[in-house]
Amino acid sequence: MFFLVIFTGFIIQIIGDLLYVYYSLNNTSAVGYFIDPFWQIPLLLKGLAGLYSQEHQKETNSTSPHYVKSNYSIFLYVSVIFLLLLIIYKNYHHIDFLIIGFSLTVLLIIVRQLSIMKKNEKLMEEYKYLAYHDPLTSLYNRSKFNVDIQEVLNQAKSNGNMAALLVIDLDRFKGVNDTLGHYIGDELLKEFSQRIQTVLQERGIVYRIGGDEFLILLPQITDMSLILTVVESILKGSSKPFSIKGNKLVITPSIGISIYPEQGEDAELLLKNADAAMYLAKEKGKNNFQLYNPTIHNLxxxxxxxxxxxRGAIEKNQFSLHYQPKVDMRTGKMVGTEALLRWEHPELGIVSPAEFIPVAEETGQIVSIGEWVLKTACEQIKKWQTAGLPLIYLSVNVSVRQFQQNDFIQMVRxxxxxxxxxxxxxxxxxxxxIIQNLKQSTEILYDLRVLGVRTSIDDFGTGYSSLYALKTLPVDVIKLDKSFIDDLNDPANQAIVKAITEIGTSLNLQVIAEGIEEEQQVKMLLKHNCRYGQGYLFGRPVPAKEFEKHLLNNRNFV
Structure with missing residues (x-):
């Protein structure tokens, strides 16, 4: 309406101007004549348009119709050409080079302006496209999402339906960029975008809001089964490898879901809750989906x-070390101890290592914490040696992130x-x-051997281990995982323990079983020539002062 009033006013004014020019060329008075309203009416219409724009600001701020701009501009140039032809017609018998030159100049200017207009229109269309689209994947972007979600929520509210928002984050995508380069990463994002659109079909709208994060808006949901069908289709579709420039890549998504109106009645809260659910999906092993519930925020x-x-636990002396004995099960004597980290927070209380170690790994704080553990444990074992207590070796756990630091060897030294x-x-x-990067790990382990430090592979048999790696890596000890020890009555577990012990012995490796809790397990392990053990049967992890009693008594543990 606003643009129609403005357009009408300009048309009337142009007609009045043309009539005035015409009568002026014919030496006919135009002022005070019938054409005066052609100037007054446009002023009135412009005023009305101004009042209308104040009352309907949202409408007038939106993009004006393309045909109004285009037709109005063309009409102006047609009017100039008409006026030029009128001048030539009236001076037909007196045309000279000046009039011809002027006419050609005006025509050239008009042609150039029309050409520029065409280019500008094309450029504006590109800008409009980029304003609402992601340049890499051609999916809608965050700006478009902000517009769409308001419309979807308003529609869902009026119809009494649900709407769902899915937040998708690609698992371990950073590793693709770091190892294969950003070009491969970008191509992977394009392929994933195409696949997710194919899976989604017409059931929802996909947005890429940055990096490896995507949003899916599912409007007009009447049944939860539709959401589950979409999510399962995405997970299944992502399980197939992507072929990127000769690389076969498998990338999995972690998906968080929030539903209108149960988990939020506005866009901000829905996005916040879906994001929280997505992080819980990552916590639970990635490559899965989680529906938001209030307990997620507590977690x-x-x-x-x-x-x-x-961040401040070291400076505030909140960390402590507990020590657990390692025993020669043939003699019953303690041969070593493992230093285990404990944390008592003033508000959270005693926090389990299984809870805070993954957070420290994720944030990189494990590097400084690991250094503190190693230094504190070495100081303690040296104190016991200086005090004349029995000589035993010390085991300290090292995280992969710490192990891969460039200055790791120098730090140990x-x-x-x-x-x-x-x-x-x-x-x-x-x-x-560590076997994932065999070459780098082998170099570091050799450097440790040169220092005189022993190394062991913890939880052996549950992860990436292979016989080739075991032969290649310069390690001294392998620790049998507790899962094999828990049920030694199972013939399969017995066979595994026997095989690993024999392989370790043949490679001159010491084999130690962890998680021993029963005398029967000791007998079974000795039967299969596994000589060393660790577990609650011999002693729980205890503070340094209490552990000293074990050293002073030098008791028989078996």
């Missing part, structure tokens, strides 16, 4: 408190020098996941 809030608490501990009393326990 995420606790995780945030743990993350924040870890510095701690040994500062604590004056002989390197052969130190054993570093590393998980099987």
């Amino acid at each position: 995420l809030f606790r995780k945030m408190n743990i993350e924040n608490g870890l 510095n701690i040994l020098q500062e604590t004056h501990l002989d390197a052969h009393f130190l054993e570093l326990e590393i998980t099987e996941s």
Whole structure:
């Protein structure tokens, strides 16, 4: 309506101007004549348009119809050409080079302006497209989502239906960028976008809001089964490998879901809750979906408190080490101890390592925490040695992230020098996941061997282990995972324990069983030539002062 009033006013004014020019050329007075309303009416219409725009600001702020702009501009140039032809007609018998030159100049200007207009219109269309589309995948972007979700929620509210919002984050996508480069990563995002559109069909709208994060809006949901069908289709469709420039890549999504109106009645809350559900999906092993529920916020809030608490835990002396004996089951004597980290938070209380270690890994704080553990444990074992207590070796767990630090070897060397501990009393326990990067791990393990530090593979048999890696890696000990020890009555577990022990012995590796809780397990392990063990049967992890009693008594543990 606004543009129609404005357009009408300009048309009337142009007609009045043309009539005035015509009568002026014919030496006929035009002022005070019938054409005066042609100037007054446009002013009135412009005023009305101004009043209308104040009352309907949203409508007038929207993009004006393309045909109004285009037709209005063309009409102006047609009017100029008409006026030029009128001048030539009236001066037909007196045309000179000046009039011809002027006419050609005006025509050239008009042609150039029309050409520029055409280019500008094309450019504006591109800008409009980019305003609502992601340039890499051609999916809708966050701006378009902000517009669409308001319309979807309003429609769902008026119809009494549900609407669903899905937040999708690709698991381990950063690893693709880091190892294969951003070009492969971009191509993978394009392929994933196409696949998800194919899976979704007409059931919803897909948006890419940045990086490897996508949104899906499902409007007019009448049944929860539709949401589950869509989510399961996405997970199934993503399970097939992507072929990118000769690379076969498998990328899995973690999906969080929030539903209008149960989990939010506005766009901000729906997005926040779906995002929280997505993070829970990642916590639960990735490649799955989670529907938002209020307990998720409690979990995420606790995780945030743990993350924040870890930052100052070392300075505030909240960490402590407990020590658990390692025993020669043939003689019953203690031969070593494992240092285990404990954390007591002033508000959260005692936090399980199974809860805070993954957070420390994720945030990178495990590097500084691991250094504190190694230095504190080395200082303690040196104190016991200085006090004349029995000599035993010390085991300290090292995270993969810590192990892969460029200065890891130098850090171990510095701690040994500062604590004056002989390197052969130190054993570093590393998980099987180091085998993922066999070349780098082999180099680091060789450097540790040169230092005189022993190394062991923890939880052997549950992860990435292979016989080739076992032969290649310069390690000294393999620790049988507790899962094999729990049920040694199972013939399959017995066969595994026997096989690993025989392989370890043939490779000159010490084999130690962890998680021993019963005398019967000791007998069974000794039967299969597994000599060393660790577990609650011999002693639970205890603080340093209490552990000293074990050293002073030098008792028989078996």
